[in-house]
Amino acid sequence: MLSIEALSKVYADGTRALEDVSLAVEAGEIVAIVGGSGCGKTTLLRLVAGLDRATQGAVRIDGEVIDAPHPAVGLAFQEARLLPWLRVRDNAGFGLQHMATAVRRHKVDDALARVGLTAHADRWPRELSGGQQQRVSIARALVPGPKALLLDEPFSALDAMTRASLHEHLLALWDESRPTVVIVTHDVEEAVTLGDRVVVMQPNPGRLFETIGVDLPRPRRPLDLGFDSAKHRVLRALDASLGGRERFPGTAGDSAAKATPATGRRRWG
Amino acid sequence: MASVDLISGRPPAADAAPAADAGGAATRRPAAGIWLVGVVLPLVVAVGWEAAIRFGLVQGRLLPPPSRIFDTLVTLARSGDLATHVLATLSRIGLGFAVGAAAGTAVGALTGASRPLRRVLDPTIQALRAIPSIAWVPLFILWLGIFEASKVTLIAVGVFFPVYLGVMSAIASVDRKLIEVGRVFRLSPLALVRRVLLPAVLPAWVTALRSGLGLGFMFVVAAEFMGASEGLGYLLVDGQQLGKPDQILAAIITFAVLGKLCDSLIVALTAPLLAWQDTARDRL
Ligand SMILES: Nc1ncnc2c1ncn2[C@@H]1O[C@H](COP(=O)(O)OP(=O)(O)OP(=O)(O)O)[C@@H](O)[C@H]1O
Ligand SMILES: [Mg+2]
Numbered sequence: 001m002l003s004i005e006a007l008s009k010v011y012a013d014g015t016r017a018l019e020d021v022s023l024a025v026e027a028g029e030i031v032a033i034v035g036g037s038g039c040g041k042t043t044l045l046r047l048v049a050g051l052d053r054a055t056q057g058a059v060r061i062d063g064e065v066i067d068a069p070h071p072a073v074g075l076a077f078q079e080a081r082l083l084p085w086l087r088v089r090d091n092a093g094f095g096l097q098h099m100a101t102a103v104r105r106h107k108v109d110d111a112l113a114r115v116g117l118t119a120h121a122d123r124w125p126r127e128l129s130g131g132q133q134q135r136v137s138i139a140r141a142l143v144p145g146p147k148a149l150l151l152d153e154p155f156s157a158l159d160a161m162t163r164a165s166l167h168e169h170l171l172a173l174w175d176e177s178r179p180t181v182v183i184v185t186h187d188v189e190e191a192v193t194l195g196d197r198v199v200v201m202q203p204n205p206g207r208l209f210e211t212i213g214v215d216l217p218r219p220r221r222p223l224d225l226g227f228d229s230a231k232h233r234v235l236r237a238l239d240a241s242l243g244g245r246e247r248f249p250g251t252a253g254d255s256a257a258k259a260t261p262a263t264g265r266r267r268w269g
Numbered sequence: 270m271a272s273v274d275l276i277s278g279r280p281p282a283a284d285a286a287p288a289a290d291a292g293g294a295a296t297r298r299p300a301a302g303i304w305l306v307g308v309v310l311p312l313v314v315a316v317g318w319e320a321a322i323r324f325g326l327v328q329g330r331l332l333p334p335p336s337r338i339f340d341t342l343v344t345l346a347r348s349g350d351l352a353t354h355v356l357a358t359l360s361r362i363g364l365g366f367a368v369g370a371a372a373g374t375a376v377g378a379l380t381g382a383s384r385p386l387r388r389v390l391d392p393t394i395q396a397l398r399a400i401p402s403i404a405w406v407p408l409f410i411l412w413l414g415i416f417e418a419s420k421v422t423l424i425a426v427g428v429f430f431p432v433y434l435g436v437m438s439a440i441a442s443v444d445r446k447l448i449e450v451g452r453v454f455r456l457s458p459l460a461l462v463r464r465v466l467l468p469a470v471l472p473a474w475v476t477a478l479r480s481g482l483g484l485g486f487m488f489v490v491a492a493e494f495m496g497a498s499e500g501l502g503y504l505l506v507d508g509q510q511l512g513k514p515d516q517i518l519a520a521i522i523t524f525a526v527l528g529k530l531c532d533s534l535i536v537a538l539t540a541p542l543l544a545w546q547d548t549a550r551d552r553l
Contacts, residue, residue, distance in 0.1 A: 051449060069455050081450050085468040085545040095454040097464075124545050144454075 001027045002048070002148050002180050007057035009043050009206075016205030017043040020057070023199065023208065027062075027147075028178035032185055032195030034234065036242050040206025041184040042078055045150045048182065049075040061148060074146030078153050078184075080133035082125040082140075088112070089121040092139040111139040114169045116162070131157040135166070142173065148180040156186065167193055171218060188238070192230045193220050200234065202241040209241040333515040338522065341515040355523065357500040358489055361417070362531075365424025366485045370478055372425070373432025377477075380433075381440025382466070391437070398430045402484075403491055410495070420492035427488035428481040435477025439470035472546055475539045479532055486528050501527075 002025040009018040017040045025031050033041050046052045048059050050069040059066040061073065074095075082091045093108040112118050115135035125133055134157050141149060155163045167190070174181060185191050191198045195214055202209040214220075214230045221227065315335040322329040329337070345351035376394070380387040405426060406419075413419040443466055451465045493502020501520045508516035 049453060051452060069453050071455065075453050077446070077450075079446065081446050083447060083450065083465070083468070085471070087545075094450070097460075126545070 001025065001062060002182070003060045004044075004048065005058050005060065007044070007047060007059065008055045009040070009047060009052070010055045018047070018054075019205040019207045021206070021208055022057075023211075025148075025180055025182065027180055028174075029196050030174065030181040030183065030194055032183050032191035032198045033201060034185060034188060034191050034198060034238060035201030035206075035209070036203050036238075038206075039201040039203035039241075041201060042152055043206065044201075045075060045152050045182065045184060048148075049073050049150055051075075071144070072147040073150065074141040074144060074148070075150045076138045076141040076152060076154050078156075080125075080130075080137040082133055082136055084125050086125075087121070088117060088123050088125065088128065088136050091125060091136050092121075092143055094140055095144040107143050108139075111143045112136075114142070114173060115139045115166065116169075131159070131162065134158070138166075145177060146179060148182070151181065151183040153184050153186065155190065163190070168219070170194070188231055188234050189222060191234060192216075192227060193222075198230075198234050200237040200241050210237040212237060331514055333518065337515045338518045341513075341519045342522070345516075345519060351523070354499055354501050354504055354520075355527065357497075358493065358502065359527065361420055361424060361492065361500065362482075362485045362489050365421045365489070366428050366482060368421070369425035369428025369485070370432050370481055373429045373477070373481065374436050374474070376429075377433040377436030378440055381437040381470075382462075387437070387441070394430075394433060398434070402427045402430075402488060406491070406495055415496050420489075420495075420497070423492045424485050424488045427484040431480040431484060432477045435473050435480070436470065439473030439477075440466060443469045471539070472543055475535065475543065478535055482531055482535065483528070486524065486531075490524075 004021060004023040004025075007018055007021045008016075010016050021040075021044060023031070033044070035041055043052070047054050048066065050059075050066045050073065053067065061070065064070075066073065082088075083094065086094065089108055089112070092111055093104050096104045096107060099107075109118070109121070112121055115138055117132060117135055117139070120128060120132065125136070128136065134154060138151065138154050141151070155166055158166065170181075171194070181194075183191075183194060185194075188198075192214055198212045198214060200209045200212070201207065212230070212233050216224060216226050216230065318332075319334045319336060321327050322332075322334040333341075342351065345354075376390070380390050380394075402423065406423060409419040409422050413422060447465055447469060448461065451461045456464060489500070490502045490505070493500040494506060497503045501523055504520040505517055508514065508520065
């Protein structure tokens with residue numbers, strides 16, 4: 001179990017990126033985090049991954065305090081961050097250097113197949129599209145089989161079809177080993193499709209605004225009964241979290257803007 | 270389009286070959302023998318020069334025709350003198366380059382990786398760098414004598430600075446984001462150096478070595494000017510004193526060939542390590 005306890009982060013320049021954030025994530029739970037740009041989502045994941053130190057509060061995984069990168073925690077960065085001098089296969093297997101070649105190869109092939117990049121295993125990162133690079137970076141985080149998987153907007157550069165298929169793969173993988181998953185997204189539909197809970201964050205300073213339970217059976221499809229109402233609850237919370245101001249600069253409080261959420265995928269921030 | 274193709278000497282299809290296709294590397298390789306294009310200009314100049322002298326358009330005394338220079342080269346080669354001089358020059362460069370490049374790499378890596386060390390060392394090194402290396406010559410001769418030690422030292426000093434500068438700034442500017450990838454996977458400091466820092470600075474290191482080598486060639490001439498009984502620099506001085514422009518030009522041409530060969534050697538040896546680069550490198 002992952003517990004985030006009264007976490008605050010003030011950057012050196014005084015930016016209050018997080019303030020008093022507490023969140024308990026059950027083992028095997030999927031939590032989706034949504035919120036406007038700059039509300040501290042990436043900061044939160046970096047603290048959980050042990051890359052940065054919190055100003056106050058603590059992160060524990062199964063009781064153990066995280067203050068440095070931990071083998072049980074895997075992180076896929078918001079940017080792909082592939083190492084340009086390694087082929088796709090070696091990028092995906094970057095966290096497995098200590099393993100025997102055969103085992104590593106098997107795991108890497110499996111992960112690349114899951115993200116649909118088997119055919120590209122021997123390419124250089126520069127030869128991949130942005131979305132493909134992002135998928136390699138997801139594979140790299142998956143391969144070591146972490147107990148807690150942190151994904152920072154992992155599917156943001158993908159088209160709807162690829163995205164849907166990766167949702168399925170992610171859920172299939174989750175079904176096998178039941179890792180705890182924290183996924184940051186700007187896509188409300190994605191949040192409702194994947195999350196057991198959707199956490200809405202609020203900027204300035206970054207904090208939790210509302211948590212919405214999504215009690216729908218998986219796999220979830222947008223036309224399922226209850227999907228729309230869950231989506232509406234998240235959208236409404238998002239709207240409230242941004243105070244109807246920052247979503248559409250220049251058209252603050254425009255009521256027409258508020259009437260559109262039902263039209264499907266929308267990007268926030 | 271057509272003019273672009275003429276200049277690049279390559280069919281447009283080869284340039285446009287999408288990197289997307291798995292055999293991309295093979296399709297993008299220029300046709301064998303394409304380098305011959307680069308020989309055309311010197312060849313034309315040589316032939317024109319030869320012709321100008323043959324037809325009496327210019328006098329060939331101070332500007333000997335290519336055929337005479339070629340004869341001089343052949344004579345020097347036959348007698349074994351050329352090999353002796355080339356070997357003498359190459360061993361000076363080889364030793365000086367090895368020492369200078371090793372020291373430049375080591376010191377550059379340390380100062381690049383450690384900010385406190387950089388604060389302490391870099392200002393001094395930069396100040397030393399500002400001194401024209403030739404200015405050291407009298408001191409080196411006083412300290413180390415007129416023979417090999419002072420020559421090799423001068424070359425090593427010349428090579429040191431560009432290598433130091435290249436490695437130091439490359440290490441200091443490795444993308445923090447990639448280093449974080451290493452941290453997420455909990456690499457030890459040593460593994461971080463080996464798996465992230467080193468590969469990241471490799472291209473800059475090769476560039477630094479190449480400019481170091483260029484300076485090595487510059488300083489070997491200076492070193493051999495200050496008194497040597499063999500070496501290409503000696504051939505130059507000797508040719509001037511005896512009024513033999515063909516010997517001077519023969520030595521200069523040998524320098525050109527040697528310099529180009531050594532540079533190509535560095536490029537060829539490191540090419541497999543840099544295949545991942547997304548640059549126009551193979552076109553340079
Ligand atoms: N290294 C840093 N130094 C100073 N301020 C920072 C730093 N990193 C982030 N911030 C600030 O902290 C706040 C939160 O940033 P963060 O990257 O966590 O946002 P985010 O929710 O991930 O946004 P996005 O959705 O755009 O990715 C922002 O105001 C940002 O400008
Ligand atoms: Mg972010």
